[in-house]
Amino acid sequence: MAGALPLALDTGPDDAAATAPAVGRLRAVLPADFRGRVQSARELARARREEAAEHPPLPTAVPALDRLLAGGLPRAHLVELVGARSSGRFSTVLAALAATTGVGEAAALVDLGDGLDPAAALAAGVDLARLLWLRPADLQGALASAEIALGAGFPLVALDLGPPPVRGGRGIEAAWLRLARSARAHGAALLVASPYRVSGTAATAVLRADRARAVWQGGGATPWLLGGAATRLTIEKHRGTLPGQSAGLELKTAECPPGTRIQTPAAPAAAAPRPRPAVWEELPEPRRAAGGRR
Amino acid sequence: MTAAADADPGPAPAAARIACLHLPLFPLAARLRAEPELAREALAVVDGNGNAARVVAANRLARGAGVKPGQTLPQARALCPKLVARPGDAACERAAQEALLEVAERFSPRVEDAGDGVAYLDVEGIDRHFGKDGTPPELDLGRSLAAAAEAAGLPARVGIASSKLASRIAAGLPDSPVIVPAGEEAAFLAPLPLSRLTPEIDLAATLERWGVRSIGDFARLPAKRVASRLGKSGRDLHATSRGLDPRPLVPREPPPAFHEGMSLEWPLVSLEPFLFVGRAALERLCQRLESCGLACTRLELNLRLEPDGHQTRSLDLPAPTRDVKTLLTLVRLDLEATPPGAPVAAFAFLAHPDRPREAQLSLYGPAALSPDKLATALARLFALLGPDRVGSPQPVDGHRPERFALVPYAPPPPPETRREPRTGRGLLAVRVLRPPVALEVITEDAGETGEPAPPVEIRALVSEEEKKRLRIDGRVKVASGPWGLEEGWWTDDPAGRDYWDVELAGGGLYRLYRDRATGEWFADGVYD
Numbered sequence: 001m002a003g004a005l006p007l008a009l010d011t012g013p014d015d016a017a018a019t020a021p022a023v024g025r026l027r028a029v030l031p032a033d034f035r036g037r038v039q040s041a042r043e044l045a046r047a048r049r050e051e052a053a054e055h056p057p058l059p060t061a062v063p064a065l066d067r068l069l070a071g072g073l074p075r076a077h078l079v080e081l082v083g084a085r086s087s088g089r090f091s092t093v094l095a096a097l098a099a100t101t102g103v104g105e106a107a108a109l110v111d112l113g114d115g116l117d118p119a120a121a122l123a124a125g126v127d128l129a130r131l132l133w134l135r136p137a138d139l140q141g142a143l144a145s146a147e148i149a150l151g152a153g154f155p156l157v158a159l160d161l162g163p164p165p166v167r168g169g170r171g172i173e174a175a176w177l178r179l180a181r182s183a184r185a186h187g188a189a190l191l192v193a194s195p196y197r198v199s200g201t202a203a204t205a206v207l208r209a210d211r212a213r214a215v216w217q218g219g220g221a222t223p224w225l226l227g228g229a230a231t232r233l234t235i236e237k238h239r240g241t242l243p244g245q246s247a248g249l250e251l252k253t254a255e256c257p258p259g260t261r262i263q264t265p266a267a268p269a270a271a272a273p274r275p276r277p278a279v280w281e282e283l284p285e286p287r288r289a290a291g292g293r294r
Numbered sequence: 295m296t297a298a299a300d301a302d303p304g305p306a307p308a309a310a311r312i313a314c315l316h317l318p319l320f321p322l323a324a325r326l327r328a329e330p331e332l333a334r335e336a337l338a339v340v341d342g343n344g345n346a347a348r349v350v351a352a353n354r355l356a357r358g359a360g361v362k363p364g365q366t367l368p369q370a371r372a373l374c375p376k377l378v379a380r381p382g383d384a385a386c387e388r389a390a391q392e393a394l395l396e397v398a399e400r401f402s403p404r405v406e407d408a409g410d411g412v413a414y415l416d417v418e419g420i421d422r423h424f425g426k427d428g429t430p431p432e433l434d435l436g437r438s439l440a441a442a443a444e445a446a447g448l449p450a451r452v453g454i455a456s457s458k459l460a461s462r463i464a465a466g467l468p469d470s471p472v473i474v475p476a477g478e479e480a481a482f483l484a485p486l487p488l489s490r491l492t493p494e495i496d497l498a499a500t501l502e503r504w505g506v507r508s509i510g511d512f513a514r515l516p517a518k519r520v521a522s523r524l525g526k527s528g529r530d531l532h533a534t535s536r537g538l539d540p541r542p543l544v545p546r547e548p549p550p551a552f553h554e555g556m557s558l559e560w561p562l563v564s565l566e567p568f569l570f571v572g573r574a575a576l577e578r579l580c581q582r583l584e585s586c587g588l589a590c591t592r593l594e595l596n597l598r599l600e601p602d603g604h605q606t607r608s609l610d611l612p613a614p615t616r617d618v619k620t621l622l623t624l625v626r627l628d629l630e631a632t633p634p635g636a637p638v639a640a641f642a643f644l645a646h647p648d649r650p651r652e653a654q655l656s657l658y659g660p661a662a663l664s665p666d667k668l669a670t671a672l673a674r675l676f677a678l679l680g681p682d683r684v685g686s687p688q689p690v691d692g693h694r695p696e697r698f699a700l701v702p703y704a705p706p707p708p709p710e711t712r713r714e715p716r717t718g719r720g721l722l723a724v725r726v727l728r729p730p731v732a733l734e735v736i737t738e739d740a741g742e743t744g745e746p747a748p749p750v751e752i753r754a755l756v757s758e759e760e761k762k763r764l765r766i767d768g769r770v771k772v773a774s775g776p777w778g779l780e781e782g783w784w785t786d787d788p789a790g791r792d793y794w795d796v797e798l799a800g801g802g803l804y805r806l807y808r809d810r811a812t813g814e815w816f817a818d819g820v821y822d
């Protein structure tokens with residue numbers, strides 16, 4: 001897939017007959033070196049399906065996340081989870097770590113915010129013996145640590161950037177692309193949890209966690225008790241899925257009485273469907289070489 | 295003396311087969327192992343200083359120009375103006391000798407260290423593993439020994455015989471390897487000059503007066519009469535001349551650490567040149583560790599400083615590794631953190647070995663991390679972040695959430711069969727603030743009850759820049775508490791706290807506490 005040039009061609013089943021000749025005509029007018037790099041959206045989608053079959057996703061045991069990501073964190077890809085403070089971002093990271101270490105696999109947490117409480121992680125179900133905890137001082141150290149962890153073969157590397165602003169800035173995009181390439185090379189799932197978008201085009205999927213709504217219990221004569229928080233995860237970007245899909249996420253405190261139901265926020269109104277791109281019925285005639293700018 | 299009448303056949307030659315690995319021109323070979331780029335130069339190893347320095351050994355290029363051992367350095371330079379002279383280096387020679395012994399130990403567990411580029415190994419019975427393609431087994435063994443030594447940067451010659459002396463002399467001959475068939479040691483030694491036995495000077499003079507010129511002449515003398523005239527040393531020498539070892543092969547004890555180092559031609563004052571020569575030494579060290587199936591668990595660096603003084607540094611590794619890049623990074627960071635403070639005249643690395651981590655692969659369970667890769671990664675992370683920032687988290691006894699322990703990361707082997715992932719608990723986690731953030735808190739009027747009053751407004755007592763980052767400010771929308779925490783009241787560090795969970799009007803769920811002893815407020819966590 002590396003180096004393939006995606007085309008804005010409609011891949012609907014009805015347009016298959018129209019698309020294939022269009023790609024064929026385009027390939028015919030391109031130089032031979034570029035011909036193999038041109039792929040239609042249909043071919044890209046097929047390649048993605050084959051890749052997904054080869055690397056099954058890593059379940060996170062967070063129903064909302066697994067549903068949005070079609071089974072879990074995709075291996076060999078970078079997934080960015082964006083969320084402000086108290087959005088359930090750190091809880092989601094811990095849940096993913098708990099799911100991975102729970103099945104007996106190792107995982108690494110690059111904790112730039114230095115916010116892990118081992119006792120809380122243990123309560124969340126993380127197998128601490130299988131968790132490598134790295135506490136870098138700045139973003140540069142965090143990126144280097146994550147790359148080393150990916151190179152060591154950890155199937156899940158979670159990079160939590162802590163509360164905003166991130167220590168060391170957003171990092172240059174090349175660094176994130178390098179990290180995504182490293183995840184791809186080692187077949188590892190890389191989960192970046194950040195207070196705002198940092199990874200640019202390197203992320204395969206970007207999910208946004210809304211600010212959580214606290215759920216209090218009690219009141220009146222009885223003392224208030226923090227029962228949990230409810231938030232909503234929304235896909236901002238996903239290669240292969242339309243953005244805008246969302247799912248509610250319920251989080252409960254350890255003290256929350258069993259059976260307590262936490263109402264998740266309602267999904268926002270569905271956005272109007274985007275206009276479908278027109279099929280290139282006719283390709284323009286190739287320009288003549290003469291008359292090019294000197 | 296009538297030799298024929300009193301000839302004593304003596305004991306039969308021992309059945310053991312002994313191979314000798316011999317490095318000709320040992321000081322030169324050791325220096326070339328440390329600085330292989332000098333192989334293309336006319337090189338001489340000298341002993342002494344200045345114009346009084348004398349050539350100890352010279353390579354072929356230098357010898358071709360007329361340089362010979364014993365010449366003074368000015369004499370040698372007159373013959374060969376481009377001659378590169380290096381002083382004899384005990385550290386290089388020690389490392390080369392250890393490397394030679396390690397090559398021998400790859401073939402036999404019984405190896406004797408004879409010093410100065412000579413190693414004996416007991417090869418009795420191991421020749422059955424050689425000679426598969428029709429080559430005589432011992433010849434194949436000899437070639438394999440020479441090839442293994444060559445791969446370690448040591449151009450050793452090999453001789454195999456039934457006695458140490460015969461094998462040593464065989465190893466000194468050209469056309470290596472030289473095999474002396476069992477029982478033919480005396481015949482092999484007989485035509486050789488007596489000087490090959492390196493007798494003591496007095497003894498050599500006596501034998502010269504007797505007209506004994508070759509080893510065979512000496513061997514034919516009756517043993518009893520030689521013993522009565524020349525004493526114990528004469529008797530031992532006589533036995534040796536007949537191919538009998540007066541002293542059996544004494545296997546050495548493997549050293550507890552691997553040593554590699556060298557004296558520098560001129561003292562180094564900057565880091566990069568030192569790392570350049572240090573890298574080559576570490577590469578040789580790791581190659582030796584790998585050949586023994588070991589890895590480095592602790593690296594010591596000994597520095598000899600100018601004009602005098604020594605410095606020793608110890609670098610503990612989280613897991614045994616033999617990754618040169620990692621070790622070099624650790625050395626670099628250590629030297630950058632605490633520079634030696636004086637020019638470095640010589641250095642030596644000492645690697646304390648350990649078995650590398652191993653893992654049993656599972657057919658049905660999740661894949662385990664490669665022990666080698668993990669060890670290398672941990673060492674690199676140690677170098678990058680520091681040892682107190684890498685490890686496996688562990689809770690500690692008590693209830694103070696900011697406390698934790700970090701233990702070396704050594705994950706248990708994965709289960710033999712893959713487990714199904716469990717549904718998550720969906721627990722709302724707390725992101726701990728380390729250290730806790732001091733707060734200014736306005737509370738409700740507690741009246742006369744004496745009960746802790748809930749906070750109604752909070753403000754972080756930090757710098758303006760940090761305040762923007764933390765944003766723990768504002769009116770409290772809901773406060774839940776107090777939840778008491780009291781521990782260690784019998785210790786010097788007691789903790790008595792009243793905890794509150796608060797939701798700020800501007801958003802954000804925080805965990806606050808009031809210190810009962812001081813009455814100060816802190817935020818120590820964010821629900822996230």
